[in-house]
Amino acid sequence: MPGRIITITSGKGGVGKTTATANIGVALARRGQRVACVDADIGLRNLDVVMGLENRIVYDLVDVVEGRARLRQALIKDKRLPELQLLPAAQTREKSAVNEKQMIKLCDDLRREFDFVLIDSPAGIELGFKNSIAPADEVLIIVTPEVSSVRDADRVIGLTEASEKSSPKLIINRLRPAMVRRGEMMDTADVLEVLAIELIGIVPEDETIITSTNKGQPVALEDRSVAGAAFTHIAQRLLGEEVPFQVFDESDGLMERLARLFRRNQ
Amino acid sequence: MNFLSRIFNRPAESDSAQVAKQRLQLVLAQDRTNISTETLNVLKDEMINVISKHVEIDRANVQVSMAHTNRGEQLIANIPVVGARAPAPPAAAPRRVSTRRTRSARA
Numbered sequence: 001m002p003g004r005i006i007t008i009t010s011g012k013g014g015v016g017k018t019t020a021t022a023n024i025g026v027a028l029a030r031r032g033q034r035v036a037c038v039d040a041d042i043g044l045r046n047l048d049v050v051m052g053l054e055n056r057i058v059y060d061l062v063d064v065v066e067g068r069a070r071l072r073q074a075l076i077k078d079k080r081l082p083e084l085q086l087l088p089a090a091q092t093r094e095k096s097a098v099n100e101k102q103m104i105k106l107c108d109d110l111r112r113e114f115d116f117v118l119i120d121s122p123a124g125i126e127l128g129f130k131n132s133i134a135p136a137d138e139v140l141i142i143v144t145p146e147v148s149s150v151r152d153a154d155r156v157i158g159l160t161e162a163s164e165k166s167s168p169k170l171i172i173n174r175l176r177p178a179m180v181r182r183g184e185m186m187d188t189a190d191v192l193e194v195l196a197i198e199l200i201g202i203v204p205e206d207e208t209i210i211t212s213t214n215k216g217q218p219v220a221l222e223d224r225s226v227a228g229a230a231f232t233h234i235a236q237r238l239l240g241e242e243v244p245f246q247v248f249d250e251s252d253g254l255m256e257r258l259a260r261l262f263r264r265n266q
Numbered sequence: 267m268n269f270l271s272r273i274f275n276r277p278a279e280s281d282s283a284q285v286a287k288q289r290l291q292l293v294l295a296q297d298r299t300n301i302s303t304e305t306l307n308v309l310k311d312e313m314i315n316v317i318s319k320h321v322e323i324d325r326a327n328v329q330v331s332m333a334h335t336n337r338g339e340q341l342i343a344n345i346p347v348v349g350a351r352a353p354a355p356p357a358a359a360p361r362r363v364s365t366r367r368t369r370s371a372r373a
């Protein structure tokens with residue numbers, strides 16, 4: 001059976017596309033799936049450093065498209081997880097170095113060897129986004145619970161639906177339960193009501209994302225962190241498992257409420 | 267712990283999350299339909315003129331806005347009726363005019 005091509009995109013930049021691609025890739029590979037992570041952010045490649053594979057790049061996506069290297073030569077095997085491979089983006093080229101047709105061909109070649117092809121889309125709605133969406137069977141939209149991110153996501157959802165893809169699914173990232181509880185951040189229900197698409201995961205704000213990225217070790221490699229667990233749940237849902245959505249409990253919320261109460265009474 | 271959280275878990279002084287959601291609902295309805303606030307104002311003036319020919323309305327309190335719902339975008343007009351001119355239609359306020367639109371993609 002040919003593999004599934006899944007694109008992770010957002011509209012707004014910096015909301016967690018690369019982090020999500022790396023971690024969902026890791027989580028799927030840990031469950032025995034053969035996964036190719038494709039960095040489609042040509043000119044601003046980052047998936048390699050987030051996955052910790054930057055020192056092993058020889059060829060990149062554009063080399064493959066332009067015939068200088070074969071797929072097999074450009075793919076980098078992750079030594080921690082034999083099922084996981086990365087196709088890095090070119091760093092010194094522009095988005096226009098590839099077109100939609102070439103991306104479709106490339107991903108069709110990949111899906112013959114892998115169960116999942118995960119595409120890390122660049123921000124925006126221009127060429128790079130269109131190239132990333134063109135080969136996708138499924139699209140995951142990632143947002144943070146903020147006005148600008150949700151607005152951009154709506155635009156991307158509209159464009160995805162217009163390109164006759166199946167309805168995209170939503171990942172809410174960097175949710176801060178304490179802020180939600182204080183009424184200072186939209187909660188999952190608010191975002192879902194506004195965007196009206198199906199939810200596939202909620203990832204809380206988690207410092208271990210930053211420390212793990214420092215080391216090039218995606219959090220989903222281990223079972224300890226909350227964000228890692230959240231990405232693993234997304235992978236499980238992609239595999240058709242029913243995993244209940246976690247409601248995050250934020251214990252330091254109480255301390256903040258206490259502090260505010262004291263301030264008010266002064 | 268439960269007892270404590272119940273005491274301190276009071277509603278936020280400023281519920282900026284709800285403000286965010288409401289602003290998003292308006293801006294997305296406008297993004298999706300390409301209807302600007304300016305267009306809404308023109309629409310409002312014209313509606314006032316048309317309706318005033320038949321019904322006496324409270325012009326100062328007419329509101330025309332957009333809302334985004336699960337079923338699509340809605341154009342919402344709130345038109346307070348003061349009194350009916352002959353022939354009298356049933357006095358009903360507020361009124362809802364609804365247009366179904368799905369998310370539009372303007373690449």
Ligand SMILES: Nc1ncnc2c1ncn2[C@@H]1O[C@H](COP(=O)(O)OP(=O)(O)OP(=O)(O)O)[C@@H](O)[C@H]1O
Nearest residue numbers: 013014015016017018019123174204205206209210
């Ligand atoms: N759940 C999280 N908790 C804490 N930090 C996070 C979380 N998700 C992402 N980040 C941080 O946010 C930053 C942006 O993440 P990332 O690079 O994955 O976003 P992106 O959407 O790929 O950005 P770009 O649009 O530039 O490609 C990174 O520093 C990352 O470590």
Ligand SMILES: [Mg+2]
Nearest residue numbers: 017018041046
């Ligand atoms: Mg990125």
